[in-house]
Amino acid sequence: xxxxxxxxxxxxxxxxxxxxxxxxxxxxxxxxxxxxxxxxxxxxxxxxxxxxxxxxxxxxxxxxxxxxxxxxxxxxxxxxxxxxxxxxxxxxxxxxxxxxxxxxxxxxxxxxxxxxxxxxxxxxxxxxxxxxxxxxxxxxxxxxxxxxxxxxxxxxxxxxxxxxxxxxxxxxxxxxxxxxxxxxxxxxxxxxxxxxxxxxxxxxxxxxxxxxxxxxxxxxxxxxxxxxxxxxxxxxxxxxxxxxxxxxxxxxxxxxxxxxxxxxxxxxxxxxxxxxxxxxxxxxxxxxxxxxxxxxxxxxxxxxxxxxxxxxxxxxxxxxxxxxxxxxxxxxxxxxxxxxxxxxxxxxxxxxxxxxxxxxxxxxxxxxxxxxxxxxxxxxxxxxxxxxxxxxxxxxxxxxxxxxxxxxxxxxxxxxxxxxxxxxxxxxxxxxxxxxxxxxxxxxxxxxxxxxxxxx
Amino acid sequence: xxxxxxxxxxxxxxxxxxxxxxxxxxxxxxxxxxxxxxxxxxxxxxxxxxxxxxxxxxxxxxxxxxxxxxxxxxxxxxxxxxxxxxxxxxxxxxxxxxxxxxxxxxxxxxxxxxxxxxxxxxxxxxxxxxxxxxxxxxxxxxxxxxxxxxxxxxxxxxxxxxxxxxxxxxxxxxxxxxxxxxxxxxxxxxxxxxxxxxxxxxxxxxxxxxxxxxxxxxxxxxxxxxxxxxxxxxxxxxxxxxxxxxxxxxxxxxxxxxxxxxxxxxxxxxxxxxxxxxxxxxxxxxxxxxxxxxxxxxxxxxxxxxxxxxxxxxxxxxxxxxxxxxxxxxxxxxxxxxxxxxxxxxxxxxxxxxxxxxxxxxxxxxxxxxxxxxxxxxxxxxxxxxxxxxxxxxxxxxxxxxxxxxxxxxxxxxxxxxxxxxxxxxxxxxxxxxxxxxxxxxxxxxxxxxxxxxxxxxxxxxxxxxxxxxxxxxx
Numbered sequence: 001x002x003x004x005x006x007x008x009x010x011x012x013x014x015x016x017x018x019x020x021x022x023x024x025x026x027x028x029x030x031x032x033x034x035x036x037x038x039x040x041x042x043x044x045x046x047x048x049x050x051x052x053x054x055x056x057x058x059x060x061x062x063x064x065x066x067x068x069x070x071x072x073x074x075x076x077x078x079x080x081x082x083x084x085x086x087x088x089x090x091x092x093x094x095x096x097x098x099x100x101x102x103x104x105x106x107x108x109x110x111x112x113x114x115x116x117x118x119x120x121x122x123x124x125x126x127x128x129x130x131x132x133x134x135x136x137x138x139x140x141x142x143x144x145x146x147x148x149x150x151x152x153x154x155x156x157x158x159x160x161x162x163x164x165x166x167x168x169x170x171x172x173x174x175x176x177x178x179x180x181x182x183x184x185x186x187x188x189x190x191x192x193x194x195x196x197x198x199x200x201x202x203x204x205x206x207x208x209x210x211x212x213x214x215x216x217x218x219x220x221x222x223x224x225x226x227x228x229x230x231x232x233x234x235x236x237x238x239x240x241x242x243x244x245x246x247x248x249x250x251x252x253x254x255x256x257x258x259x260x261x262x263x264x265x266x267x268x269x270x271x272x273x274x275x276x277x278x279x280x281x282x283x284x285x286x287x288x289x290x291x292x293x294x295x296x297x298x299x300x301x302x303x304x305x306x307x308x309x310x311x312x313x314x315x316x317x318x319x320x321x322x323x324x325x326x327x328x329x330x331x332x333x334x335x336x337x338x339x340x341x342x343x344x345x346x347x348x349x350x351x352x353x354x355x356x357x358x359x360x361x362x363x364x365x366x367x368x369x370x371x372x373x374x375x376x377x378x379x380x381x382x383x384x385x386x387x388x389x390x391x392x393x394x395x396x397x398x399x400x401x402x403x404x405x406x407x408x409x410x411x412x413x414x415x416x417x418x419x420x421x422x423x424x425x426x427x428x429x430x431x432x433x434x435x436x437x438x439x440x441x442x443x444x445x446x447x448x449x450x451x452x453x454x455x456x
Numbered sequence: 457x458x459x460x461x462x463x464x465x466x467x468x469x470x471x472x473x474x475x476x477x478x479x480x481x482x483x484x485x486x487x488x489x490x491x492x493x494x495x496x497x498x499x500x501x502x503x504x505x506x507x508x509x510x511x512x513x514x515x516x517x518x519x520x521x522x523x524x525x526x527x528x529x530x531x532x533x534x535x536x537x538x539x540x541x542x543x544x545x546x547x548x549x550x551x552x553x554x555x556x557x558x559x560x561x562x563x564x565x566x567x568x569x570x571x572x573x574x575x576x577x578x579x580x581x582x583x584x585x586x587x588x589x590x591x592x593x594x595x596x597x598x599x600x601x602x603x604x605x606x607x608x609x610x611x612x613x614x615x616x617x618x619x620x621x622x623x624x625x626x627x628x629x630x631x632x633x634x635x636x637x638x639x640x641x642x643x644x645x646x647x648x649x650x651x652x653x654x655x656x657x658x659x660x661x662x663x664x665x666x667x668x669x670x671x672x673x674x675x676x677x678x679x680x681x682x683x684x685x686x687x688x689x690x691x692x693x694x695x696x697x698x699x700x701x702x703x704x705x706x707x708x709x710x711x712x713x714x715x716x717x718x719x720x721x722x723x724x725x726x727x728x729x730x731x732x733x734x735x736x737x738x739x740x741x742x743x744x745x746x747x748x749x750x751x752x753x754x755x756x757x758x759x760x761x762x763x764x765x766x767x768x769x770x771x772x773x774x775x776x777x778x779x780x781x782x783x784x785x786x787x788x789x790x791x792x793x794x795x796x797x798x799x800x801x802x803x804x805x806x807x808x809x810x811x812x813x814x815x816x817x818x819x820x821x822x823x824x825x826x827x828x829x830x831x832x833x834x835x836x837x838x839x840x841x842x843x844x845x846x847x848x849x850x851x852x853x854x855x856x857x858x859x860x861x862x863x864x865x866x867x868x869x870x871x872x873x874x875x876x877x878x879x880x881x882x883x884x885x886x887x888x889x890x891x892x893x894x895x896x897x898x899x900x901x902x903x904x905x906x907x908x909x910x911x912x913x914x915x916x917x918x919x920x921x922x923x924x925x926x927x928x929x930x931x
Contacts, residue, residue: 405636
């Protein structure tokens with residue numbers, strides 16, 4: 001009998017780095033082996049060997065976003081980077097830090113805290129999400145309006161290529177135009193070009209004061225238009241979010257559990273969050289003026305939350321998308337120009353799936369809208385859902401978004417639907433360049449094959 | 457195709473008056489802001505994307521390498537023509553196509569001057585943040601190619617953090633769009649890797665940039681220090697207070713002397729270093745942080761501190777810094793500006809080593825630099841008419857870069873590699889690192905006909921088309 005892939009990998013890398021596959025699956029594909037290397041040479045050997053054997057390798061951090069992307073063409077080996085979890089260099093006075101890819105984002109922030117600094121990158125489930133994983137996804141969070149995307153803070157990288165050779169890009173200085181900026185290419189490439197091993201970030205000082213305004217509005221559309229007013233005022237927030245009543249109720253439930261009363265009642269209203277931070281006096285002034293603007297724009301009530309409670313609420317918003325997704329049949333993330341966010345949200349709110357309109361979390365500053373359609377009735381298994389109505393809803397969203405020149409990716413849907421769609425949406429006209437880059441970096445197509453757009 | 461035929465075809469695309477090819481006319485296109493020179497065979501001035509596309513397609517089919525040119529202010533030889541090449545100059549494509557205040561975005565042609573855009577959008581209470589020192593003259597197309605910085609990129613980031621998307625023409629003349637007007641796009645971040653590719657991936661013909669609101673308050677602080685080391689401790693003290701100023705600039709004693717030679721910027725005769733700090737934000741925040749900054753300056757040994765809030769007074773404080781490079785002419789007729797970057801904590805040590813190099817090579821070095829992000833600008837002062845001087849300057853420049861790299865830094869913070877620093881690339885990047893970069897170039901421009909011979913040291917992978925000259929070309 002031919003020996004199993006795990007056995008062959010144990011022969012190559014040593015038995016101690018082979019883990020049981022357990023319940024890991026990627027889009028219901030069970031991998032043949034899970035490898036957790038402890039030194040970079042083992043990653044190099046694995047990639048070289050997998051290239052020669054045409055085995056697919058799926059890099060993995062905390063596994064929190066492993067459902068993102070198309071169904072993989074093949075899932076042979078999971079490459080777990082959890083053992084690469086060291087802070088390599090941190091100089092508070094330089095405001096930079098170099099960290100291994102397998103460290104969780106929460107741990108990194110904890111390690112930076114004594115220096116009074118943080119990396120302005122946000123992620124849901126940051127206690128599990130790793131630096132490498134967050135970079136591979138490349139997405140923003142609730143404060144993207146001011147922080148932008150992870151790409152803005154990444155200044156250097158070490159990446160292991162499929163040829164088994166480690167290369168670096170950028171460096172450890174905050175301003176650098178030496179050579180091409182490959183950091184940008186790797187960020188958001190979903191692990192399809194190389195394995196991120198190490199990253200260097202520029203950091204920001206932690207502000208002494210932070211505060212959140214929580215306002216309730218009759219409808220999501222009222223909340224969004226008030227948000228736009230606030231964003232264009234002199235007291236523009238660091239970031240803001242409007243959510244539908246269903247999302248608001250989830251927040252009420254969770255804060256009641258934490259015995260915090262938000263004082264907004266349990267009405268069927270849309271909530272609006274605006275986050276501020278800075279020096280104490282200026283932050284208080286902004287909160288006050290912003291609250292007045294929101295009331296003038298038709299808020300039913302505005303509550304001011306300061307200090308750790310504000311950060312806790314920000315954490316809740318950051319973590320909300322995967323939590324709400326648990327009960328969803330379909331989750332889409334739409335990106336449009338910020339000025340189009342209210343109209344896009346309004347048009348998408350009429351798209352019905354299994355008789356239900358979507359819950360929404362919309363960021364009118366950055367132009368990101370998440371749409372969540374609940375599961376149908378009591379059906380617990382997504383398998384029994386008919387794919388066609390879901391595909392129709394996806395098409396309708398994409399028609400709306402096309403009018404505003406945006407994009408709409410499917411973050412979650414039943415596997416029976418996923419096999420029939422392109423989760424990334426319409427292809428940009430630069431797809432041929434992207435495919436060419438992929439073919440040059442990964443000629444045998446071993447890294448996360450098929451998961452990225454256009455078959456990459 | 458011989459050269460006269462090629463010229464005729466170019467004229468057919470853009471019009472006779474928009475092609476320059478006589479040797480006399482070409483002289484001004486021989487150089488940019490760096491020390492390198494080479495005459496292009498012709499310079500073409502297209503009026504729109506279609507013309508750019510046709511010109512580049514024609515050059516590609518004819519085997520002529522092409523380099524884009526904005527206004528030629530670059531400091532690394534990026535716009536110098538490759539051998540036997542033509543320049544596509546964007547002088548005519550200088551329209552601000554759209555200013556969208558709702559979306560805080562501007563769509564521009566590549567020939568738009570950086571400051572013209574900023575001036576235009578300030579009418580709407582907005583600004584374009586990247587502000588290279590050459591912003592009165594440099595073009596946004598050139599800014600994209602070089603990923604330009606400027607004093608205020610300490611707080612706001614460089615060009616790459618402000619570009620949303622662009623329309624580019626590839627080496628075969630095809631037109632593609634990179635990025636988008638939405639902040640998040642799908643697929644690889646081609647707009648990100650294109651920015652700073654020094655004209656080797658393609659030529660941008662339309663550029664969408666992000667605009668920021670003009671801050672409510674701006675306050676400028678000028679601190680006089682006895683020497684650079686003391687001023688560097690002030691920089692550290694400010695950062696330790698958790699303050700990220702909008703700008704943090706320093707000039708050293710020799711530069712102060714040059715500035716004072718030209719006009720009185722109000723610096724005392726015995727000043728050893730001038731530190732400029734600018735804060736931006738809400739007025740009460742600027743006031744609160746301003747008090748901390750002022751205290752930090754005095755505490756670390758400033759002999760004089762001046763502050764200004766009104767635009768004119770702030771301009772006064774900046775005047776010495778802004779006029780510094782020009783003022784160096786009062787000390788020597790030429791300067792060679794090195795763009796090395798080091799971690800901020802290494803500044804004082806590295807400047808000490810730069811002073812050693814100045815003594816070893818007997819070349820005066822004046823320092824004007826972005827202290828906040830560790831971006832040094834040592835200016836090696838010399839007279840090129842003295843035989844052998846330029847060679848000594850180049851050697852001293854390389855020695856300075858070696859010091860930067862040894863301190864954990866790099867070759868260039870905002871000027872680009874171009875021709876000037878390509879042979880020093882191996883100080884920072886291995887052959888493997890550069891090979892990975894070239895894979896990306898091969899994906900955009902497989903025949904390497906756009907700005908060939910730049911960035912990478914000769915011998916790694918040379919331009920196949922770089923050496924061709926035309927039969928019958930006017931000399």
